Amino acid sequence: MLDANLTQLRSILTGLAPQGRAALLPALHLAQQIHGWLPEAVAAEVGRVLGVPLADVHGVIDFYEMLSRQPIGRTVVRVCSAPVCGLAGADRMADALCGYLKVETGQVSADGEFTVEHAPCLGLCDHAPALLIGEVAMGSASPGQSAELCARKVERPISFVGGDIRILTSNCGQGHSTSLADYSSHGGYAGLKKALTMTPQDVIAEVKAAGLVGRGGAAFPTGIKWEGAAKTAGQPKYIVCNADESEPGTFKDRILMEEDPHRTIEGMIIAAYAVGANRGYFYIRGEYPYAFKVVSDAVDEARQAGVIGENIFGSGLDFDIEMRLGAGAYICGEETALLESIEGKRGFPRIKPPFPTTYGLFGKPTVINNVETFCNIPLIVQGGAAEYRKIGTQRSPGPKLFCVSGQIQKPGLYEVPFGVTLRHLLFELAGSLKQGRKLQAVLMGGAAGAFATEKDLDVILSFENLSAAGLPLGSGAVMVFDDTADLRDVLKRLAHFFAEESCGKCYPCQLGTQRQFEILDRAAAAAAVAGDRERLSDVGATMIDASLCGLGQTAPTAVLSAMKLWPEMFEQIK
DSSP states (O other): OOOHHHHHHHHHHHHGGGGGGGGGHHHHHHHHHHHHHHHHHHHHHHHHHHHHHHHHHHHHHHHHHTOOOOOSEEEEEEEEEEEEHTTTTHHHHHHHHHHHHHHTTTTBBBTSSSEEEESSSSOOOGGGEEEEEEEEESSOOOOOGGGHHHTTOOOOOOOOEEEESTTTTTTOOSOOOHHHHHHHHHTTTHHHHHHHHOOOOHHHHHHHHHHOOOOTTTTOOOHHHHHHHSOOOOOOEEEEEEEEEOOOOOOHHHHHHHHHHHHHHHHHHHHHHHHHHEEEEEEETTOHHHHHHHHHHHHHHHTTSSSSBBBBSSSSOOOOOEEEEEOOGGGGGHHHHHHHHHHTSSOOOOOEEEEETTTTTSSSSSSEEEEEHHHHHHHHHHHHHHHTTTBBBSSSSSSSEEEEEESSSSEEEEEEEEOOHHIIIIIIIIISOOOOOOOOEEEETTSSSSEEEEGGGGGGGHHHHHTTTTOOOOTTTEEETTTTHHHHHHHHHHHHHHHHHHSSSSHHHHHHHHHHHHHHHHHHHOOOTTTHHHHHHHHHHHHHHOOSSHHHHTTTTTHHHHHHHGGGGGTTOO
């Protein structure tokens, strides 16, 4: 059987061979799809065809959670273990599935069909507890549904989309993907057509004037990033869409991709024109197989219609997009780690500077933005910066997407102008807490965020106001916890997430995230030892000061926030 699989693999790899190492991740995905896992002979064949040393092939396989050198079930059942899913009963769900399938976690069922695993986050926080069964996402599952879930008889969850405005999400909330014809009939690609009548410099100037900053969490000015790449000598230049949305509590990019893929594609093409790029990569996290299919189909549809390819709309612009599927690594949401992944390497962050705008993908000038950021571009170009700045506040212009999840009546994706309050978002838009419950905490900004309490409900949701209140905006994740939530368990799950997802490149993060989890695991079990409070604080401070990238630098922020707000929670930590 292995020989037959290798023969099939060789025929497929022939088409990837010219790309060399850059095709390693797609090749490994294909190889695992054919064989079921990646034994030595398969890894060796991939390395031989692509010209990659076997040791490097193994290094890449071992780095990514969704690739395996050991036999796994033909169907992997991933149960989300992030805080919101944990509150909703994810552990009970995993136990029920294991009981139904008569298998231990991580082992293969007797018939070889199933393996059950705990997943760090599946990006379905509004449908907790969430599962990914093979390539089928399922949510709001209950232990009594094990048979239906394993038979894929539960429908794909549809996310609620609402808000005060519906601009970026105007085509979302219908439960299906927008076709090129539908997108175009509602003004789609009008921004691109207008951009092509402007000079590249004028496009960049418009984006700068609009005040758009990155919506992935770093909030770097988009126009300045584009200007840096445009002014850097050298070709080729690249446009990369970072759709490795893996932060617990964040799911906005998934909805934008699944329901309105052409909006992001349009933003990428405008960026290509502005900076002089002719090649793009759309990198989607491995836990989003449906989004990957939708976007891939949209790219093909756009290519067939001449929206991407050669001489776009007769402008002389040549630009095409290549799809890339991740394989389970939160660190690849960090821009330089994502570039390393596209290049066929382990997703280790690079030391900066140099920055991607001067030395990015394959060592060339590169613009990398996330899905929501690119979705703002057609709006800015089509209506103009002045019109765009009428939305939001002076220092935080434009619309913003917030992912509301947890113990709230109406979890979902909400689009609002910057400037509304947290109270408005939670109690007027998201339907308030469940009946009879009181607010305990709101985790702002995702796993790497900080906690707000009832006193913060009237804070204005903008970069400047949240910063003044000591709260991060992050990617727009808002996780709600009522008075029934065990925050010790929440913190333990957050710490476990970072310990699992640390890439290990730098020692402060590699060791710090492990020690942080060990301490919080003891605290959750009321088994703390003397000195744990000081250790927890010291570990957090060290990670913030000495970690190489944003993962380690923000891994302790929610924990340190909780220590300030609820010192009594840590009374047993002497």
